[in-house]
Amino acid sequence: MKYGIIGAGAMGYRYGVMLQENAHVEVDFIDTWEPNVEKVRQQGGVSVARDHQNRQIIPINIFYPEEYQGHPDIWIIFKKQMQLVEELKRDSAAGIFHKDQYAFSAMNGMGHFEKIAEYFPAEHIICGTAMIATRLDGPANVDFMGAEGSEEMHVAQYIGSEPNIVTQKMMADFKEAILNPIFATDYLGMCMSKVVFNAVVNTLCTMFEVQMGQFIEYEGVPDMARQLFNEAYDACERAGIYLIETRQQEVDSVTAASHAYKYHYPSMYQDFSKGRPTEVDYINGFIAELGRKNDYVCRTHEFVTQQVHLAEKMRKYH
Structure with a gap:
């Protein structure tokens, strides 16, 4: 299988480099951030470290959409939710999408699969979630966080409950890449499990500007997590969405x-x-909106969403 990475950022580099180096498959990277593309070309690849150690230059093929002539079997899409619409428009206009191709994404938040479905048949969309921490420290400079083998991810079909032949081949490559894929039968339950996790860890670490290890030092974190999880689970259950982890498993996963x-x-x-x-609107904000649509008010998620937007607004004073 050949892969094309749309979005050579933290996670795009993580998946692409691990597929290329561990699974030994062909990978091309597509990016629109000029400093990133030019830095790769200048230094002969992407600079990769793991937990700040053993930094090295990994040679990769990177292209702007308009100059790309390749034909991957699967596009792996990692863009920020706010950038996805314009990215897909530009890629489509450049003519890099073809009817036989599949698209996989394990982006944070919700709403991206509906956008991807405007360019790919629903049965060609593979959904994912990733419990994989990565930092982009600058153009073409990435740090894979966590020991090798600690990667954890889930995969599901956008349409159907069983993996088709392309998904099976992709998962075999992901396994060789040491991305540790696990198949889930319900993409909504799978995706929402990651959304509610991010609604605690991503959002609260951002509000208090701390690392995850610093965050967990506070003894009240499990109670805070439980409050946010209970609201999210109640909203999901009213919407007929059942997460792949229990409430307690989600609390335990935060720790x-x-x-x-x-x-x-x-x-x-x-x-x-x-x-x-x-991306708070696609995480806590999505949970709050889901609740409202099903006659349930997620007061904590609504408040937290507003708090993050307030913090964004107040940056101009610092």
Whole structure:
């Protein structure tokens, strides 16, 4: 299988490099951020470290959409939710999408699969979630957080409950890449499990500008997590969505992941700290909207969403 990465950022680099180096498959990277593309070309690849150690240049093929002539079997899409619509428009206009291709994405938040479905048949869309921490420290400069083999991810069909032949081949490549894929039969339950996790860890670490290890030092974190999880689970159940983890498993995962990635700043904080908009509307905001649509008010998620937007607004004074 040949892969094309749309969005050579933290997670795009993580998946692409691990597929290329561990599974030994052909990978091309597509990106529109000029400093990133030019830095790769200048230094002969992407600079990769793991937990700040053993940094090395990994040679990769990177292209702007308009100059790309390749034909991957699967596009792996990792863009910020706010950038996805324009990215897909530009890629489509460049003629890089073809009817026989599949699209996989494990982006944070919700709403991206509906956007991807405007360009790919629903049966060609593969959904994913990733419990994988990665930092982009600058153009063509990435840090894989966590020990090798600690990667954890889930895969589901956008349409159907069983993996088709392409998904099976992709999962075999992901396994060789040491991305540790697990198949789930229901993409909504799978995706919402990651959304509600991010609604605690990403959002609260961002609000208090701390690493995950610093966050978990506070003894009240499990109670805070439980309050947010209970609202989210209640909203999901009213919408007929059943998560792949129990409420207690979600609480336990906050503790486990925060210790495992203790030096990691979640992706929402990485955006916040660089003055970019955050994805809170696609995480806590999505949960709040889901609740409202089903006659349930997620008061804590609504308040937290407003708090993050307030913090974004107040950056101009610092």
